[in-house]
Amino acid sequence: MDVDFGNALASVAVTGVSEASLERLDRRVxxxxxxxxxxxxxRTFGYASLALPEETDPTEIRTALEGFDPEAVVTVGIGGSAxxxxxxxxxxxxxxxxxxxxxxxxxxxxxxxxxPLESTLVNVVSRSGTTAETLSNFLVVRxxxxxAGVEWTERTVVTTGDSxxxxxxxxxxxxxxxxVPEGVPGRFxxxxxxxxxxxxxxxxxxxxxxxxxxxxxxxxSPSLFETPAYxxxxxxxxxxxxxxxxxxxxxxxxxxEPLSEWxxxxxxxxxxxxxxxxxxxxxxxxxxxxSQLQLYRAGRKDKLVTLLRPREREDVPIPDTDVDELxxxxxxxxxxxxxxxxxxxxxxxxxxxQPNVRLEIDRIDAESVxxxxxxxxxxxxxxxxxxxxxxxxxxxxxxxxRAARGLxxxxxxxxxxxxxxxxxxxxx
Amino acid sequence: MDVDFGNALASVAVTGVSEASLERLDRRVxxxxxxxxxxxxxRTFGYASLALPEETDPTEIRTALEGFDPEAVVTVGIGGSAxxxxxxxxxxxxxxxxxxxxxxxxxxxxxxxxxPLESTLVNVVSRSGTTAETLSNFLVVRxxxxxAGVEWTERTVVTTGDSxxxxxxxxxxxxxxxxVPEGVPGRFxxxxxxxxxxxxxxxxxxxxxxxxxxxxxxxxSPSLFETPAYxxxxxxxxxxxxxxxxxxxxxxxxxxEPLSEWxxxxxxxxxxxxxxxxxxxxxxxxxxxxSQLQLYRAGRKDKLVTLLRPREREDVPIPDTDVDELxxxxxxxxxxxxxxxxxxxxxxxxxxxQPNVRLEIDRIDAESVxxxxxxxxxxxxxxxxxxxxxxxxxxxxxxxxRAARGLxxxxxxxxxxxxxxxxxxxxx
Numbered sequence: 022m023d024v025d026f027g028n029a030l031a032s033v034a035v036t037g038v039s040e041a042s043l044e045r046l047d048r049r050v051x052x053x054x055x056x057x058x059x060x061x062x063x064r065t066f067g068y069a070s071l072a073l074p075e076e077t078d079p080t081e082i083r084t085a086l087e088g089f090d091p092e093a094v095v096t097v098g099i100g101g102s103a104x105x106x107x108x109x110x111x112x113x114x115x116x117x118x119x120x121x122x123x124x125x126x127x128x129x130x131x132x133x134x135x136x137p138l139e140s141t142l143v144n145v146v147s148r149s150g151t152t153a154e155t156l157s158n159f160l161v162v163r164x165x166x167x168x169a170g171v172e173w174t175e176r177t178v179v180t181t182g183d184s185x186x187x188x189x190x191x192x193x194x195x196x197x198x199x200x201v202p203e204g205v206p207g208r209f210x211x212x213x214x215x216x217x218x219x220x221x222x223x224x225x226x227x228x229x230x231x232x233x234x235x236x237x238x239x240x241x242s243p244s245l246f247e248t249p250a251y252x253x254x255x256x257x258x259x260x261x262x263x264x265x266x267x268x269x270x271x272x273x274x275x276x277x278e279p280l281s282e283w284x285x286x287x288x289x290x291x292x293x294x295x296x297x298x299x300x301x302x303x304x305x306x307x308x309x310x311x312s313q314l315q316l317y318r319a320g321r322k323d324k325l326v327t328l329l330r331p332r333e334r335e336d337v338p339i340p341d342t343d344v345d346e347l348x349x350x351x352x353x354x355x356x357x358x359x360x361x362x363x364x365x366x367x368x369x370x371x372x373x374x375q376p377n378v379r380l381e382i383d384r385i386d387a388e389s390v391x392x393x394x395x396x397x398x399x400x401x402x403x404x405x406x407x408x409x410x411x412x413x414x415x416x417x418x419x420x421x422x423r424a425a426r427g428l429x430x431x432x433x434x435x436x437x438x439x440x441x442x443x444x445x446x447x448x449x
Numbered sequence: 450m451d452v453d454f455g456n457a458l459a460s461v462a463v464t465g466v467s468e469a470s471l472e473r474l475d476r477r478v479x480x481x482x483x484x485x486x487x488x489x490x491x492r493t494f495g496y497a498s499l500a501l502p503e504e505t506d507p508t509e510i511r512t513a514l515e516g517f518d519p520e521a522v523v524t525v526g527i528g529g530s531a532x533x534x535x536x537x538x539x540x541x542x543x544x545x546x547x548x549x550x551x552x553x554x555x556x557x558x559x560x561x562x563x564x565p566l567e568s569t570l571v572n573v574v575s576r577s578g579t580t581a582e583t584l585s586n587f588l589v590v591r592x593x594x595x596x597a598g599v600e601w602t603e604r605t606v607v608t609t610g611d612s613x614x615x616x617x618x619x620x621x622x623x624x625x626x627x628x629v630p631e632g633v634p635g636r637f638x639x640x641x642x643x644x645x646x647x648x649x650x651x652x653x654x655x656x657x658x659x660x661x662x663x664x665x666x667x668x669x670s671p672s673l674f675e676t677p678a679y680x681x682x683x684x685x686x687x688x689x690x691x692x693x694x695x696x697x698x699x700x701x702x703x704x705x706e707p708l709s710e711w712x713x714x715x716x717x718x719x720x721x722x723x724x725x726x727x728x729x730x731x732x733x734x735x736x737x738x739x740s741q742l743q744l745y746r747a748g749r750k751d752k753l754v755t756l757l758r759p760r761e762r763e764d765v766p767i768p769d770t771d772v773d774e775l776x777x778x779x780x781x782x783x784x785x786x787x788x789x790x791x792x793x794x795x796x797x798x799x800x801x802x803q804p805n806v807r808l809e810i811d812r813i814d815a816e817s818v819x820x821x822x823x824x825x826x827x828x829x830x831x832x833x834x835x836x837x838x839x840x841x842x843x844x845x846x847x848x849x850x851r852a853a854r855g856l857x858x859x860x861x862x863x864x865x866x867x868x869x870x871x872x873x874x875x876x877x
Binding site: 023024025026027028030032033040099100101104114122123124125126127128129130151153154156157158160161163164186189190207208245246247248249252266267273274275276282285286289290292293294295296297298300302303305306307308310311312313314315316317318319320321322323324334335336337339340342344346347349350353354355356357358359361362364365366367368369371372373415416417418420421422424425426428429430431432436437439440443444445446447448449 | 451452453454455456458460461468527528529532542550551552553554555556557558579581582584585586588589591592614617618635636673674675676677680694695701702703704710713714717718720721722723724725726728730731733734735736738739740741742743744745746747748749750751752762763764765767768770772774775777778779781782783784785786787789790792793794795796797799800801813843844845846848849850852853854856857858859860864865867868871872873874875876877
């Protein structure tokens with residue numbers, strides 16, 4: 022990706038960062054880069070994520086999928102086990118990928134009714150093999166297939182860790198499997214089997230996604246002024262310290278909408294620690310100009326707005342009209358209108374003293390998307406280094422998991438008792 | 450809706466609000482209610498929104514739609530002209546509603562290819578009749594229909610103001626029309642033709658939606674302790690003043706996902722003014738427990754988390770399994786699991802000193818959804834009253850509109866020059 026942080030400079034926006042500050046920060050970026058590079062080299066926990074472009078073997082994925090030519094793929098997974106895969110297939114326009122990444126019974130039932138089960142590939146993803154939501158959905162899907170007379174063992178692929186109930190199940194039924202990579206937290210696993218199986222199953226070019234990731238790897242250097250990923254990370258960090266506790270992430274492309282969701286997990290789960298971390302806000306251009314822009318311009322000065330667009334896209338001409346007030350649109354294209362709105366919004370934020378950063382990719386294709394995912398991960402890891410937090414863990418989610426398990430009779434957990442003791446103050 | 454703000458009290462969370470403060474605040478709520486009630490009575494600009502359940506005539510909508518029995522409806526509109534309609538159809542499960550609420554050429558082309566144009570109803574919505582995105586998409590859709598041999602004038606319904614290009618067009622081609630209500634900003638128009646045409650065209654019970662709205666109207670009283678809408682608004686306001694500058698809105702139901710988007714516009718565009726306004730964050734339970742919960746528990750103490758669920762839903766049993774570690778799930782239901790996670794998450798937030806509010810509706814049906822929309826609007830209006838801002842305007846979005854128009858050659862605008870003068874600081 023290319024980064025333009027001109028509108029995040031203190032000379033443009035009062036809550037921006039000065040060039041001089043960034044130059045001082047760059048020394049810390051250099052040291053952070055050394056740690057990151059060593060972590061990649063040694064495949065240290067977490068940092069190993071940035072080694073995925075070389076570690077992931079597309080042949081392993083293709084082999085697991087041999088013999089399948091599904092009309093639809095349903096990924097049964099949640100969080101990092103679903104978002105990367107959804108992001109890749111949506112960005113590449115691989116039609117037919119569905120996700121069961123919630124336990125809403127209405128949605129699960131609806132999807133099972135809609136899917137052509139006899140030509141659907143079920144892609145179950147859970148590192149531990151015990152994720153309650155994923156396993157529950159899988160049990161439901163499996164039963165629905167059996168009831169529909171479809172042999173589920175012939176239509177299921179499993180991506181999991183080296184051991185656990187899903188691994189056992191795969192062994193017992195001789196199911197094709199892929200491995201969740203070692204040392205890579207779920208939200209950093211898009212460039213592994215976790216993120217690539219559905220795209221591969223639907224005929225997309227996962228090799229090019231990995232090549233894009235490898236280019237991202239090549240782009241890392243010890244200076245933010247020479248590394249787009251670090252430029253973005255360092256500016257986000259500097260702005261967070263200057264009060265931008267929110268990061269509104271606004272792609273100007275519908276195909277990148279799941280990327281916002283993926284980014285939101287990456288940012289929130291990695292950086293939301295020790296009372297720190299920007300709150301990621303998912304938005305979409307140009308749509309959210311008619312929803313969020315009022316707030317971004319006139320609300321609190323606590324935001325960084327990240328605007329992302331492809332430089333080229335397939336376009337659609339706007340037909341001429343004889344309506345005077347609209348004649349300026351005739352001869353334009355939808356893409357031209359979208360680009361004008363992108364630049365107008367960016368300038369309108371700057372004019373309101375609202376710092377913003379522009380990210381650009383050449384076009385939305387397999388290679389650029391692979392590189393973009395890689396570089397946003399590197400940006401996030403840099404912010405974690407600069408903030409001095411543990412980027413790769415998510416300890417705060419355990420409390421709720423234990424409580425839920427206790428409530429469902431899955432063991433004695435004191436957290437479940439806290440649920441029973443809730444303070445109520447009802448207005449009905 | 451029922452509101453439980455027990456977990457937002459200062460006795461539970463350090464950044465919460467005390468009962469004593471709320472009692473003092475209630476006097477201001479009483480005075481605000483007087484202004485709101487008088488505004489509704491007099492149909493004053495903005496407040497007129499809360500009169501829609503009595504003002505909207507479902508027969509006008511049904512008459513405009515006479516003779517149509519579409520397989521699909523495509524709403525061409527943006528912001529408030531699309532979100533309410535999307536929220537209603539999705540919540541009620543009216544299948545077949547699509548929206549063109551962006552000018553992404555790839556998405557517009559994809560949708561036009563997918564839709565059965567000969568049995569699609571085009572629903573164009575713009576109060577002014579000049580919204581660039583909407584009119585551009587409409588020109589493209591119209592041409593696509595003509596190219597497909599479909600007479601667009603026989604498959605188009607228009608919802609617009611009393612005058613403007615869309616009104617002229619409707620007159621010229623004798624198209625069926627509905628009116629955008631007077632005195633009602635787009636984001637408050639869900640309970641008018643703007644929000645109800647697609648649901649009506651797809652056979653849903655819009656009368657029940659309006660009845661729900663009317664119940665919301667009945668529920669308003671001068672005290673927050675007796676009015677769920679005001680309880681939610683007052684607590685949100687009190688928490689914003691205590692540092693909760695973010696409001697994460699988390700329905701535990703996929704069918705309510707567009708409601709989060711609708712809420713985000715309602716909250717951001719109404720309250721994002723004068724350096725105030727909570728930043729709405731769209732999230733979804735249980736999915737985002739595996740994405741955002743780490744941040745909500747361990748990040749900055751600058752959040753209110755709003756948890757919303759239906760008390761009843763169609764459920765799906767989880768089949769038994771012989772896997773020991775998962776046996777506790779057998780005999781449960783997906784809905785039971787979702788509810789356990791809802792309560793576990795709520796308690797886990799409280800245990801981390803993170804204020805949260807529970808909103809509940811009986812079930813997701815036309816009446817509850819109508820009432821919910823109404824009550825959230827009333828809550829928002831109350832926050833605006835308490836904050837002393839102009840809730841019903843959105844002046845900050847004009848700058849960008851002028852800039853974009855200037856860039857596209859639609860006139861001379863100094864804003865367009867500011868776009869050309871952007872400060873660049875690129876890293877590639």
